[in-house]
Amino acid sequence: KAGVTQTPRYLIKTRGQQVTLSCSPISGHRSVSWYQQTPGQGLQFLFEYFSETQRNKGNFPGRFSGRQFSNSRSEMNVSTLELGDSALYLCASSLAFSGHGTYNEQFFGPGTRLTVL
Amino acid sequence: AQTVTQSQPEMSVQEAETVTLSCTYDTSESNYYLFWYKQPPSRQMILVIRQEAYKQQNATENRFSVNFQKAAKSFSLKISDSQLGDTAMYFCAFMKHADGANSKLTFGKGITLSVRP
Numbered sequence: 001k002a003g004v005t006q007t008p009r010y011l012i013k014t015r016g017q018q019v020t021l022s023c024s025p026i027s028g029h030r031s032v033s034w035y036q037q038t039p040g041q042g043l044q045f046l047f048e049y050f051s052e053t054q055r056n057k058g059n060f061p062g063r064f065s066g067r068q069f070s071n072s073r074s075e076m077n078v079s080t081l082e083l084g085d086s087a088l089y090l091c092a093s094s095l096a097f098s099g100h101g102t103y104n105e106q107f108f109g110p111g112t113r114l115t116v117l
Numbered sequence: 118a119q120t121v122t123q124s125q126p127e128m129s130v131q132e133a134e135t136v137t138l139s140c141t142y143d144t145s146e147s148n149y150y151l152f153w154y155k156q157p158p159s160r161q162m163i164l165v166i167r168q169e170a171y172k173q174q175n176a177t178e179n180r181f182s183v184n185f186q187k188a189a190k191s192f193s194l195k196i197s198d199s200q201l202g203d204t205a206m207y208f209c210a211f212m213k214h215a216d217g218a219n220s221k222l223t224f225g226k227g228i229t230l231s232v233r234p
Contacts, residue, residue, distance in 0.1 A: 031220050033220050033221065033222075035222075035224075042224060042225070042226045042227060043208065043222075043224040043227075044224075045221050045222065045223070048220050048221060050220075055219075055220075056219065056220070056221045058221075088160060090162060092162075092220070092222075094220050103150060103167075103169075103214075104219075104220050105164065105167075106164070106220060106222060108161065108162035108163075110159070110160060110161050111160050111161075
């Protein structure tokens with residue numbers, strides 16, 4: 001079974017531009033979560049999408065948005081890029097079964113390295 | 118809100134020896150999961166071990182084991198017979214138990230572990 005894939009792997013943008021990152025989950029997985037990783041702030045949760053709906057949201061400005069398609073693929077968009085948005089963006093997918101005692105193991109992709117100049 | 122603290126930024130261990138990585142957390146939740154993730158230089162996040170808070174028995178996975186002290190909110194990882202391939206950044210993480218309706222992970226800042234030959 002193929003793992004979580006993220007495209008592109010590397011991206012260079014300039015301040016003020018916008019960017020779209022893509023995440024394809026493992027086949028059958030219905031939940032996709034996004035994380036931002038920086039040396040200063042560490043790993044921070046951005047948002048989670050489940051069945052095309054945002055289910056959880058972290059503490060990020062509205063410039064960060066996302067969506068999920070019917071095939072569970074997800075995109076993340078950052079508008080009006082700032083230097084501080086330079087980071088590794090990780091996505092993780094899980095089966096997202098609901099029910100008593102259910103645990104959803106997160107499977108991470110390789111990340112997209114975004115550099116903002 | 119939950120917080121996860123890893124106070125040691127770096128550690129080093131000789132190959133074949135044992136090393137313990139520390140983690141403390143704070144939460145008002147009674148039911149949750151704790152994890153250790155490994156992030157090697159490739160940046161691929163890999164789950165090392167998981168502990169359910171309601172289980173008193175400490176989790177083990179081959180050379181990896183945890184010391185879970187729920188009252189003290191402490192969750193340390195012991196790596197036995199350290200191997201060169203264990204060189205990586207290790208993250209302690211927390212997830213609320215929500216019967217499958219939650220996938221959000223809260224991470225510590227991480228610790229860089231170097232295994233010396």
